[in-house]
Amino acid sequence: MSRRAIRDLWRAGIVLVLVMMVPVMMALPGVVHAGDQISDEQARTLLEGLDASGFEAKGEAVERVAASTASQRERWLQALLEGRLARERRGDHFYIITDDGGREWPIIDAITLEDVGTGSRRTINTITINNTLRTQIEGALAAMSLTAGDVKARLAAARALVGTVDAISVARVEDTLAEEESLAVREQLETALALHRVQQGDVDALETLRGHLDTRVRNTLVPLAEGDGELASEARGVLAGIERKREWHQRVQTLFxxxxxxxxxxxxxxxxxxxxxxxxxxxxxxxxxxxxxxxxxxxxxxxxxxxxxxxxxxxxxxxxxxxxxxxxxxxxxxxxxxxxxxxxxxxxxxxxxxxxxxxxxxxxxxxxxxxxxxxxxxxxxxxxxxxxxxxxxxxxxxxxxxxxxxxxxxxxxxxxxxxxxxxxxxxxxxxxxxxxxxxxxxxxxxxxxxxxxxxxxxxxxxxxxxxxxxxxxxxxxFLVVVFGGVGNLWGTLVAGMTLGVLNQVLQPWVGAVLAKIVVLVGVILFIQKRPQGLFPPRGRVS
Amino acid sequence: MSQVCTGSSGAGGVRRSMGHLSDRTTMLTCAVLVSAAVLVVGLNLLPSDHALHVGDATVSLLGKYFCYMLLALAVDLIWGYLGILSLGHGAFFALGGYAMGLYLNAQGTNIDGWQAWLGHFPLMALAVVLAPGLLALVFGWLAFRSRVTGVYFSIITQAMTFALMLAFNRNEMGVGGSTGLTRFSELLGMPLNSHAMTVALFVASVLAVLLAFVICRMMTTSRLGRVCIATRDAEARTRFLGYRVEHVKLAVFVVSAVMAGIAGALYVPQVGIINPGSFAPLFSIEVVVWVALGGRATLFGALIGALVVNWLKTVLTTEMPDAWLFMLGGLFVVVTMALPQGIAGLAASMRRQKGGAVHE
Known part of the structure; x- marks a missing residue:
């Protein structure tokens, strides 16, 4: 009997999953990316910009790369981020190191993406970056995946943007937001933008952040809430609201x-x-x-x-x-x-x-x-x-x-x-x-x-x-059965669930072991009070 | 001690009591206990290369068995005569043991706080009696007052000892956490591992068993004992006759718990360790099988059962450790199904057939 029920349950589950996948599938063809391929010469210019002297110039070049239509730009920025983008010591070729373990690194040409053998410290020079640049590249990469890929990838990219938007990337995020259709992605983008504006001192932007459970929102607001002024007091209000909502969700979690x-x-x-x-x-x-x-x-x-x-x-x-x-x-x-x-x-x-x-x-x-x-x-x-x-x-x-x-x-x-x-x-x-x-x-x-x-x-x-x-x-x-009332299946269900929830509710206060002890002692005392359990059998059962 | 009439009028479904033994049994048991003690101490005094010499380790082991016998007596008193099956008597045993352990721990070291108070012998002795006694008083009062009986009582005593085991496992309790208390050095100014102390503890254990046996014997053959048996066999009827069944149960339960506590207190210095394992439900239920094997409601049966099972355990756990749980489990099944009166019952039926003396 139960076997059949379980089989049916699995069937229902599979159908449910398939139904849930439909919108994802339908979203896929909607993001056809039309990129005009740029010439090798333009690509080389872009790469040379990345190898400019001075981090500030490199930063500008990163923005140029990000704004370009080069199909390899993601590989470049990713390689740059990981310190695997390199330039030939004598010459104008750029390479991406595919594996930087050992002395001889397998490399590919950065423009044609073809395998060109190996390079080493003596023949090629990796392009260095600093922390500011790293944050900027991460933001740029996130923004790039914002416009490419399916809803899932865009959503992940938008989520990564929260808290990383800065003065350079804000315009790009705004553009993306204007074109984005998915509600979930929009919400993340709006959060990211609002967070940036709040940091710039925009009080109105706080409204968007009301009730956001993201820890990054909270972490950004906490320093802003200190001190005086309208922004601080508003931020305190928003924070308190977030705290209440978080507590409520945690209560649901505890219940579960x-x-x-x-x-x-x-x-x-x-x-x-x-x-x-x-x-x-x-x-x-x-x-x-x-x-x-x-x-x-x-x-x-x-x-x-x-x-x-x-x-x-x-x-x-x-x-x-x-x-x-x-x-x-x-x-x-x-x-x-x-x-x-x-x-x-x-x-x-x-x-x-x-x-x-x-x-x-x-x-x-x-x-x-x-x-x-x-x-x-x-x-x-x-x-x-x-x-x-x-x-x-x-x-x-x-x-x-x-x-x-x-x-x-x-x-x-x-x-x-x-x-x-x-x-x-x-x-x-x-x-x-x-x-x-x-x-x-x-x-x-x-x-x-x-x-x-x-x-x-x-x-x-x-x-x-x-x-x-x-x-x-x-x-x-045995305690569950006695607690629920002997001979009563419903009593067992209620008693088991009650004890489980009680144990979880007590745990954060007194710790796991003590919670168990408290529950045990509680049940012992309860049985003294009502020896027949929660649901005593009615009438005379011999 | 008065001669008790043997013909208990069994009501419907009430099993015949085994508890009515002649005074000869009491005398015989006491004689066996005393002579065993004298024999062991005497053999211990022999030079160590003598063939019959009993080493200090063996004396300690026997002393441990006597502590178990005292615990078995405590269980038999309430299970045999009152029909209360406690699956948590190990808790009282362990509480007595912890009182002694804390006292031993406080010897020769600077411990402050509440533990320092237990460093005085009279206070420790008081704690050995009061800790299990009070727990039994509160627990028993709550349980008997609301007429929790039979298997329900068994289950909540098991839950009690389980809860205590969890509690004593916590390091925050300040009693050694899961390792428990160990590395004791001296008792009353004498080193624990000395020869004289080993013998003294052994003699104390034997005396405790002897005293407890006589007290139990007096209790069970007195009017109180008869009310106990009446309560066991027909609780409602006894209550209607005007006896305060709850009070009788509570009093005997507390006495039994105190006996278990004293057993624990004597056990700890001889074994050298007390840990939360003594609170484990398995230990408490093992004690019940000692009594069941020896024979319920005979008192001397509990002594025999504790000795036999523990001797078997010592032999089997060293010789073939895998077989021990099979053996113990098998004992539970065989004793309850084929030997409901235990060894004592077997002996009694043999005696009835042959008219011979009780002999194991």
Whole structure:
């Protein structure tokens, strides 16, 4: 059930990505660049300007190059910036050094861009620049990519301009802005210009900067906000607004971190909510079932080298089955003989957990294993400057919700779910009605164990896989189930998310470890106050 | 000590108590403890090249076992007689141990602040009793008052010791962080690694176990003990009969915690280190299997269990370290499924069949 749902989810995701790519594709043909090729002689003149004596003259030459239509200008400026543009010692040829390691440098002709063998310190002379010039060249390069390339490249170039616009380049940026069509690029350009104008003392330009989260905007405004005058007081106002907005975005970020941490807790605890919450069986080996799920993800990845994505998708059903098989084996061999003796069940399953841990240690190794993430789970989605959401965490959150929904549907709509609820509420009556209670026990336990395996597969994307993986989650998982109210899947979801968010909210104040302690103590106290948890079962459940 | 009637009337679903042993058992246990102590000390006095000589290292190891036995007694007192399964008794043990560790740390060095206060022996002794005692009092009061029982209690005790482990791992606590406290030099002006100190600590541990055993025995055979067993077997009924079940539970829980704290305090100078590992949930739950193997609600069973399991652990972790967790895990499963009354139960059923003496 959950497998199908997950497949559908991926399909939906792929469609979404394709739809999002359409505007990018359409923007591509819009930037046909018509450059009239200049003659070699004109090119040589431009290059000679760059080799002028005195940095000021060089600066003027850079502007000339940038304004020219030479198709090689970007290569020249890039090479100049990196100290790889050189002139023949005796002669008028200019070269670009393609690799400046070693003594003999491979060089290409700067005008024809053809390979012309090698040069060395004795035959060619590199053209030097200073810091002012460097900033200017960077600005010029950024401006150049502003008019060339697709929206993405222009946007990156415009973003790089923020804070680097100076008196020389301002005219160029203004021209570009007049011709630019993309809104996102325009916004960056306007920010860059406004920042420059504010630095020149233009108070009105501050309006454009209101609510900008870019750190460069903030860094420029902070020195301006000091002192007296209209500009300073206005800048203080803008800064305060930026600060408020940034805080708000960070709160959203904290909430997201909390929800993703909470979804891990929920995933780890949701299987327990079935075996402990619904069946009333204390399974201390639950953490080890999670570990087995994580190991099956790792093992599949060893079987399918180079295909982490496929391995991960296959690991979802495989991890479920492995953990479910172990779970059913535990139920058949140990737990069913200890029915109605919760403390003994606790001890026996703890023994099983030790055996499983040592088994994994002996079979695989005591070392932690890293499970690679597939391409589409790496990186993060930069929503705004102060808010980024990593794909792996987002995937875990979605996965958790899907698993929860699937589990809820199983309990609510299937025959098995009906029988489980019947056996839970009144075992004898259910048996009298023809429910095979022993079989229901076995399948329920298998389901709970399988979900633990799914949690393990998800965890393999967040942390390393090792024999002690399960131990780290067992205390938390039990607390989540007890906190949420035993026998209540919704309670587990709410409790897990609450604890996750609470932990993240506390962390900046008291540190990670103390936050965890505070949450633990809080839950302990809460259970004293309300032993039945957040959502106590209504009526009499025997 | 009075003779307790053996025929406990088992209500539906209530298992027969194992706790009703004749006074002969008490006497036998005390005799075994005393003679073991005398034997070990005597053999230690033999010249070191003698075949039966027991070295200082072995005496220390045995002393460590006796501390574990005291801890097992504490767990048996509440689990065996009250049915409270604490998965956090290692926390009380460790708190006592830290009190002793801080005292030892303050010897011969200039430490100021709150740690200097623990440098005085009487204050340390007070801390050994008060730290676990107060924690148990507050924790137990909160838990028993709101009638947190059964596995819920077990889970929150486990969470308690887990939280304490995290806390003591922090360097900001000023108690050594994750390394813990070690490199102790002297106790009461005597070097810790001296021969006399080793023997003295061993004797102190044996005496502590002996004293605790007698106190537990008196408690469990008194009226209080019978209320405890009644609470274990039918809590609601006991409450309806007018007993303040919460008070009984709290009192015994605190006594048990203090015993665990003393065990920890005796353990630290003999082992020479205390670190947050003692707070680990695994250690606390290991203690439970000692008691389960020895036999719940027998007191002497806890002593046997602690000795057997720890001896096995010492042998196995050195001989074949991989096998130890299999062994321990297997013990949990086998004991709960096949040997619910533990070694003591096995011995009792053998005695019933043969009429012979209790012997392991």
């Amino acid at each position: 971190f909390g929800l993703s941490a909470g979804s891990i807790l929920v995933l780890a605890a949701i299987g327990l909510a079935i075996t402990f919450g619904v069946m009333g069986v204390i399974n201390m080996a639950h953490g080890e079932l999670i570990m087995l799920g994580a190991y099956s993800a790792w093992w599949l990845q060893q079987l399918l080298p180079g295909q982490p994505g496929l391995a991960l998708i296959l690991a979802i059903p495989f991890g479920f089955l492995v953990a479910a098989a172990f779970g059913i084996a535990i139920e058949r061999s140990v737990i069913r003989f200890l029915k109605g003796r919760p403390l003994e069940t606790l001890l026996a399953t703890f023994g099983v957990s030790l055996i499983l841990q040592q088994l994994v240690r002996t079979v695989f190794s005591p070392l932690n294993r890293a499970v690679a993430s597939p391409e589409w789970l790496r990186g993060s989605w930069q929503v705004t400057e102060a808010l980024s959401i990593s794909y792996s965490r987002l995937a875990v959150l979605i996965f958790c919700l899907v698993v929860f929904a699937a589990l809820w549907a199983v309990m609510r709509f299937t025959r098995l779910g009906l029988e489980v609820r019947a056996v839970t509420q009144n075992r004898d009556m259910a048996r009298a009605m023809g429910v095979r209670a022993a079989r229901v026990d076995m399948l329920t336990f298998g389901l709970g164990a399988g979900v633990a395996g799914l949690a393990g597969v998800a965890l393999s994307q967040i942390t390393n896989v090792g024999p002690n993986l399960g131990q780290n989650y067992i205390v938390d998982s």
